[in-house]
Amino acid sequence: MYVTIPNEHGTPCAFTPLVSTLPQTAETRLKTGAYLYYEGDEVEWLYQVNSGVLRLTRLLSDGRRQVIAFGYPGDIVGFPSANIHHTDCEALTDVRLQPFRRSALESGEGDPQLHTALLQAALREISGMQDHFMMLGRKSASEKLASFLCVLAERVGIDLGAYRSVTLPMSRSDIADFLGLTTETVSRTFTQLRKSKIIAIDNIYTIIIQRPTALLELSMGDCD
Template sequence: MYVTIPSEQLSNAQHIRPAHKRTASITKVFKAGSNLYYEGDKVERLYQVQSGVLRLTRILEDGRRQVISFGFPGDIVGFPCNGRYHTDCDVLTDARLQAYHLSSLEGENGDPELHKELLQAALREISAMQDHFMMLGRKSAIEKVASFLCVLTERMSAESGSRNQALLPMSRSDIADFLGLTTETVSRTLSLLRNSGIIAINNVHTVVILQPHVLFGLSQGHGMDQQSLARAC
C-alpha cells in the first residue's frame, strides 16, 4: 500500500483469479507478530493478501528503519530482486494469504495467465511507488498524514464496515517511518486534525473521518497548512 495509489488501481489490484482455480497456489494463515520472510532470503513464493495487514521494512546499517509499504487485502508482496526478498515482511494482524510458488511462473508447466496477471501487479506497484517517492519529497506533514488517512479509509472500509472509518493496525512509529516523519509529528498532526473537527480518534487504532472532503483537500494541498490549522484550533 502506497498513499498515492489511485482508486481504480486499488480495485484492479484484486483481479487475480480466485484460489480454487489455481493448482499452483495454497492458502496460508499467519498470526499477528509472525514473520513472513526476511530481507535477503531466497524468493520461493509470492503472496497475495486475502485478509489482514502486513508491514514491509528495511533496516539501515546504523539501525534506522524505513517502512517501505503496508500489505492490505488485494496487495501482492514478495516480488524478487535478483532472486532475493529485498525487505523484511511482518504480519501486523492475523492474515490469510494466497501463496504462489515461483515454479508456477517458470518452465513448461508455468501458468502464462498467472504470469501476466502478476506482471501487471508488479507494474502497478512500480507506478504507485514512484508517486509515493514524490509524496515523501514534496508533501508537508499535514498533507502526508491526510493522504495516509484517505487511503486507509478506502482500503480498510470493508474491514471496518464504514466508508468514513480508518482502521490503524500499525503503530504511530510505523506511520512515521512510512511517511518520513517523526513519531511526535504524526501524533501532533493527528491531534491537530482531531481538534479542528476533521477527524475523531475513538482509540489508538480507530480514526473516524468527520469531514472527508476537507481531509481529501488537505491531502492534495488545497487546505490549510499545519501552522494555519494549529491557529484555527
C-alpha cells in the same frame, strides 16, 4: 500498499483475487507478530494478501528503520530483487495469504493468465512506489498523513452514514517510519486534524473521518 495519488471520487478499491486456471496452493496463515520472510532470504514464493495486514521494513546501516509498505487484502508481496527478498515482512494482524510460485511470474508456460496478472501487479507496485516517493519528497506532514488516511479510507474504510471509519493496526511509529516523519510529528498532526474536526479519534486504533472532502483536499495541498 503505498501512499498513492488520491482517488478524487473517494470510491473504495475492491479486493480482486488473482486468476489462476491451476489448482490453488493451500493458504499460508500467520499469527500476529510472525514473519513471512526476512531481508536477504531467497524468493521462492509470491503472496497475495487475502485478509489481515503485513508490514514490510528495511533497516538502514545506522540501525534506523524504514517502513517500505503495508500489505493489505489484494496486495502482492514478495517480488524478488536479484532473486532475494529486499525487506522483512511481518504480520501486524492475523493474516491469510495465497502463495504463488516465483516461476509463475518469470514464465507463463504453466498458467499464462496468472503470469499476466502477476506482471500487472508488479507494474502497479512500481507505479505505487513512484507516487509514494513523490509524496515523501514534496508533501508537508499534514498532507502526508491526510494522503495516508485517504488511501486507507478507500481501501478498507467502513461507512458510518456521512462519516467513514478506518482501523489502524499499525503503531504511530510505524506510520512515522512509512511517511518519513518523526513519531512526535505524526502524533501532533493527528491532534491537529482532530482539533480541525476533520477526524475524530475513537481510540488509538480507530479513526473516524468526519469531513472526507476536507481530508482529500488537504491530501492534495488544496487547503491549510
